[in-house]
Amino acid sequence: xxxxxxxxxxxxxxxxxxxxxxxxxxxxxxxxxxxxxxxxxxxxxxxxxxxxxxxxxxxxxxxxxxxxxxxxxxxxxxxxxxxxxxxxxxxxxxxxxxxxxxxxxxxxxxxxxxxxxxxxxxxxxxxxxxxxxxxxxxxxxxxxxxxxxxxxxxxxxxxxxxxxxxxxxxxxxxxxxxxxxxxxxxxxxxxxxxxxxxxxxxxxxxxxxxxxxxxxxxxxxxxxxxxxxxxxxxxxxxxxxxxxxxxxxxxxxxxxxxxxxxxxxxxxxxxxxxxxxxxxxxxxxxxxxxxxxxxxxxxxxxxxxxxxxxxxxxxxxxxxxxxxxxxxxxxxxxxxxxxxxxxxxxxxxxxxxxxxxxxxxxxxxxxxxxxxxxxxxxxxxxxxxxxxxxxxxxxxxxxxxxxxxxxxxxx
Numbered sequence: 254x255x256x257x258x259x260x261x262x263x264x265x266x267x268x269x270x271x272x273x274x275x276x277x278x279x280x281x282x283x284x285x286x287x288x289x290x291x292x293x294x295x296x297x298x299x300x301x302x303x304x305x306x307x308x309x310x311x312x313x314x315x316x317x318x319x320x321x322x323x324x325x326x327x328x329x330x331x332x333x334x335x336x337x338x339x340x341x342x343x344x345x346x347x348x349x350x351x352x353x354x355x356x357x358x359x360x361x362x363x364x365x366x367x368x369x370x371x372x373x374x375x376x377x378x379x380x381x382x383x384x385x386x387x388x389x390x391x392x393x394x395x396x397x398x399x400x401x402x403x404x405x406x407x408x409x410x411x412x413x414x415x416x417x418x419x420x421x422x423x424x425x426x427x428x429x430x431x432x433x434x435x436x437x438x439x440x441x442x443x444x445x446x447x448x449x450x451x452x453x454x455x456x457x458x459x460x461x462x463x464x465x466x467x468x469x470x471x472x473x474x475x476x477x478x479x480x481x482x483x484x485x486x487x488x489x490x491x492x493x494x495x496x497x498x499x500x501x502x503x504x505x506x507x508x509x510x511x512x513x514x515x516x517x518x519x520x521x522x523x524x525x526x527x528x529x530x531x532x533x534x535x536x537x538x539x540x541x542x543x544x545x546x547x548x549x550x551x552x553x554x555x556x557x558x559x560x561x562x563x564x565x566x567x568x569x570x571x572x573x574x575x576x577x578x579x580x581x582x583x584x585x586x587x588x589x590x591x592x593x594x595x596x597x598x599x600x601x602x603x604x605x606x607x608x609x610x611x612x613x614x615x616x617x618x619x620x621x622x623x624x625x626x627x628x629x630x631x632x633x634x635x636x637x638x639x640x641x642x643x644x645x646x647x648x649x650x651x652x653x654x655x656x657x658x659x660x661x662x663x664x
Contacts, residue, residue: 430464453484
């Protein structure tokens with residue numbers, strides 16, 4: 254008896270699945286439940302009908318190619334193969350491609366993105382920017398070879414040849430179209446010279462117009478600081494770009510008519526505005542003149558000049574009072590100064606000399622203040638009011654009449 258391991262059994266059964274041609278390429282129509290988009294990028298789900306269910310997985314490399322996001326309850330037509338997951342011994346369906354049953358994948362993706370953007374609020378009219386009435390430059394983002402660019406240039410030139418049209422050529426179809434359009438919108442904003450942007454192309458199927466249903470194009474339109482007119486397809490075609498743009502034009506020609514003002518209409522509008530401005534100015538001047546005349550008779554204005562005169566008189570009186578006080582203070586200060594000068598003159602040595610007194614100095618020009626400070630034989634200098642003399646001391650007496658000499662005191 255040969256004994257097998259669980260791993261061997263599971264591996265054997267897996268090879269049975271893989272060698273069955275029928276199970277390696279099958280289509281299943283089922284309803285999705287327990288759907289989970291894993292952080293790894295893989296999709297995990299259960300496929301079921303009224304009688305049975307099977308686990309399924311779609312790896313990231315295939316999931317990235319889907320135009321829509323699977324949801325619980327969605328009926329799908331799914332292509333893939335069946336194999337065994339050896340680790341658990343459970344077989345499951347490995348999905349390679351998926352289409353919504355009934356509605357197309359692009360239609361489902363369109364509805365999902367539209368609903369998601371609408372919930373985020375980017376369709377709100379409060380975000381819509383006004384289209385400039387008198388633009389100088391319009392940027393046109395479209396294919397260089399389609400009819401749309403010719404229509405826009407022809408209509409713009411006919412309506413107003415003074416408006417500058419700058420064409421930014423992009424891909425409008427295929428996998429690279431969406432990033433091409435989004436990058437062009439960003440570049441025009443960085444350039445900063447355009448007043449309006451027209452984004453569009455001619456008509457086609459939903460596959461042809463799909464670039465204008467991509468989220469990156471929608472976000473670029475919403476983030477644009479320059480107003481954008483969407484002109485995609487024919488009048489019956491609606492794309493995500495139409496909903497998020499500041500204005501939708503049914504055709505590229507209509508976009509040019511919206512963006513470019515007619516030359517004659519501009520001249521007429523300027524003339525009408527000029528006349529209205531003159532009328533308003535005359536009305537304002539006349540009204541202001543009447544108001545001024547009415548106010549000039551009011552008491553508050555007639556008495557205004559009197560109030561000014563009274564205030565000027567009051568200021569003049571204050572000025573005179575200030576000058577008088579300053580003059581009094583100056584005179585008082587002058588008198589005080591003169592009195593101090595007189596006092597200083599009275600005690601001045603020169604003034605004393607004028608009264609008949611004299612000053613006596615020794616030979617070193619030191620003032621002699623007492624008879625005790627001088628001896629017989631000393632030379633002295635006597636200063637009078639009108640001159641001075643030099644003398645030699647022959648005798649020194651004190652106030653008692655005693656003579657003083659080198660040998661003491663004698664009568």
